[in-house]
Amino acid sequence: MSTNMSLSEISWADFQALSLLEKGAYFQGTPPHTLIAQQFTRAKLDELCTLATRIKRINKRREGANYLKTLLSDKRAMLYFAQPSSRTYLSHNAACQILGLDTMDVRDSKTSSEVKGESPEDTIRTFSSYADMIIMRHPVGGFAERVAWMLAHTNREIPVLNAGSGADQHPTQALLDVYTLERSFEKIGGIDGKSVVFVGDLARGRTVRSLAWMLTQYKDVTLYFVAPESLQIGQDILDLLDAAGTNYVVTQDFTSIMPIADAIYMTRIQDEWDVAGQGRTTGSSDYHIGAEDMHLLKDTTAILHPLPRREEISTDIDNDPRAVYWRQMRNGMWIRAALILTTFGRQDEANKYYDDYKPAS
């Protein structure tokens, strides 16, 4: 697209000075990179959600699953998880396998080369040498962006997929959250116009911040932020919602919000919270959902959670159809498959197969 900017034509200093929204334009090139939540437009989100559902349906039949495995069978992905995360690793690995994409992995926090004094840039350029795509998780914020920029300045730029980078960005988590909302509201008009309630530790989770931003891409949504004062959503996000014209409510009262929620996004209140002694006066039970609360909810309310959970959702409700957090997990696999296929520009092949064979839903 003519409006796309090239990562190879900007200095690192100039690139870093860009806003998140400005950066997005630099990731749509050839190859495209997936680095930040802010790079996804509504059109892109709709395209990915539709493709994810098609892949899921094609996969249901044996011949369909075997067909999907031909789509990227000529490619290899490198999964570099410098920060351990079993579920994110497995979800990406499964997404690759669905598409027949061979995977290699490094799941150590310390690689042997780092021990030998190699720079992180050299390490990752090495890993990228053997693959056609790199899926990476790294403790340093912005490192995935740095890698994409660095590879754009070599003669072998391959797509970088950020599977979690530092405290801020985990764009595919936000994608799977949006996809889960989209699926949950499939028969009631989609995400537009819905009320989405965020509960728990809203101050630190990159998940909530990214999803809140993505929801500004939808029409007439209202966001509710329910948390003890010390863990409330940051003002930077509220400013962003204001700028986007998205309605929101900030409150500590979960019970009164339950009946109007179309979706409830629960989050884990982290250890650090207790350690710091923040919010001691507020019982965590106020930010909990269990069997006793279910009668307050609409029949169509979707309960999400990025998992792992601790006490904030009772296992008693796991089999309630409104508890979608386990489906949410599998949705991550389908939306990542859609994203990876699109990264290699082969989504049209899957769409044509779908149109030709029309697998049952």
Next chain:
Amino acid sequence: MSTNMSLSEISWADFQALSLLEKGAYFQGTPPHTLIAQQFTRAKLDELCTLATRIKRINKRREGANYLKTLLSDKRAMLYFAQPSSRTYLSHNAACQILGLDTMDVRDSKTSSEVKGESPEDTIRTFSSYADMIIMRHPVGGFAERVAWMLAHTNREIPVLNAGSGADQHPTQALLDVYTLERSFEKIGGIDGKSVVFVGDLARGRTVRSLAWMLTQYKDVTLYFVAPESLQIGQDILDLLDAAGTNYVVTQDFTSIMPIADAIYMTRIQDEWDVAGQGRTTGSSDYHIGAEDMHLLKDTTAILHPLPRREEISTDIDNDPRAVYWRQMRNGMWIRAALILTTFGRQDEANKYYDDYKPAS
């Protein structure tokens, strides 16, 4: 089958109260689970042994090996080894690869989610989300059963294969032992009527206990238990043999038994034995086999060992045709492939291919 019981219709408390033999009926459903040695009937053992040999023969030719890889190419298996075991991991991994079943693995004792306070049930439900089958090894006895029961109470029950769970159950090890006996006695009438001698640490090994039980499924076998008193087979197993009407002899004298053995099943005398000071008066050399003993054995005697070994079998006899422990290792791969294929109900496809092409033995 109408006699099968459903795991989803029994409470965990009621299920735990069942005997091993009663439990077996609950694992034959859709999907079937492989959890305990006691779930295998003679008919099932015969079916699996026959299928294992057919898979092995089909695999010998290049086109056959490529055919086998189409059988489960639309499926994915999760290998979760919370307790490290290279050989069990590799054997299952190879079995999956033979059938074209994609694998993902978690081989850490600590996963990142456990660190975050997630329950073991949630962790494994997460892992199961991405796969069509879970192959698991876990230090906690009964945990694999718990997982199968738990998944049966969700809307996404996938087969669980127990690759070692606590001190008691390692059903696929017993399967490969039976298969190795079956192969060793192929030209002399099979397992029925044979004398099988167990030697070494019989008190603790789950291997011996499981195999002893499985051998009650065969006609007119006699079991010999040769061990120092402190390491002898438990009374619970002898009670079980009595109940099944299986003949057995308990002795400390290996040498006198050697000439009548059709199979000798050696086991490793474990470190703990020495630590505990048990059996110090009995030299471990009494429970050893070496080149000097081979003239005492029949020409057809099969020497098995679950491996790893230490001193109890001399490497001098490794190339004697009666030493089948290395073949036993590979047999584990073939019988696991047969088991996994059967788990997905596609054994008829392999059987048809075999009948059509009749690969040479």
Next chain:
Amino acid sequence: MSTNMSLSEISWADFQALSLLEKGAYFQGTPPHTLIAQQFTRAKLDELCTLATRIKRINKRREGANYLKTLLSDKRAMLYFAQPSSRTYLSHNAACQILGLDTMDVRDSKTSSEVKGESPEDTIRTFSSYADMIIMRHPVGGFAERVAWMLAHTNREIPVLNAGSGADQHPTQALLDVYTLERSFEKIGGIDGKSVVFVGDLARGRTVRSLAWMLTQYKDVTLYFVAPESLQIGQDILDLLDAAGTNYVVTQDFTSIMPIADAIYMTRIQDEWDVAGQGRTTGSSDYHIGAEDMHLLKDTTAILHPLPRREEISTDIDNDPRAVYWRQMRNGMWIRAALILTTFGRQDEANKYYDDYKPAS
């Protein structure tokens, strides 16, 4: 070939007494093993280099890449890395994937069986049981040879590929270095007649020693060894060059050699050097190459490095076309694919495909 010797017909003591050149004749059997740099003849090197380039070209097209994956799709390789090495592991893994060869891996320095008192020979025989090839890296010098010899004395000998064994041998590194030189000199007459300059720590690196030996297979090459006195190339290598009639120069003056170099092979000066206090009087900057040196070089000079690097090559020259060390990394993948395919004797299939379809370069 009638001149080949069989590993199964020589005792371990006699085998160990052979020279490296004599040993080579024992690795050409069925199956062939890749154990030492000295087993490669010029004819073999030429064959592998040609095949590597053909595989690389076939792989460029989607149908070609999918074709390559059928070549070894009926086989499985075991990657046993008792000594961690991400890049060597990944390179071999990618080579296997290019050919459709399924891989299993053990990347722990301690396996569970070793803990149980198993001998290293038993451990590796176990691992070999499940695979059709073993690719291994081990800290003990000569261990890969020992494994090949041991397997030759069983009824299931599979090919062993040494991916680094102790301080001396890493034959596929030497292969990729030769292949990189061959590719770099493709349009200027190949390696024959060229000047190759080795710089840095020449005393310890097995890389330099192996490559120097391989270059004796080429006509009229001149080798330059540029290093501080304490890190100079060993007399044993010089004796070997003398015996082969290969010209060489030993010097400390890098700058004067730069203009005549056809290739410069930089190496990392290791930590131990500083620790030992060796060569303190020589600044490491003398054995460094950076942007300020590039005007001294020919337009066609190739700069190689086995990587990882530290300070000896400035990142400023990474995008200079003469800096081939990143291509060198990928070359490792192609030459290893060629080697593995040849190990299974299926190179003719790839050659025929190439001749039939003539992929563009």
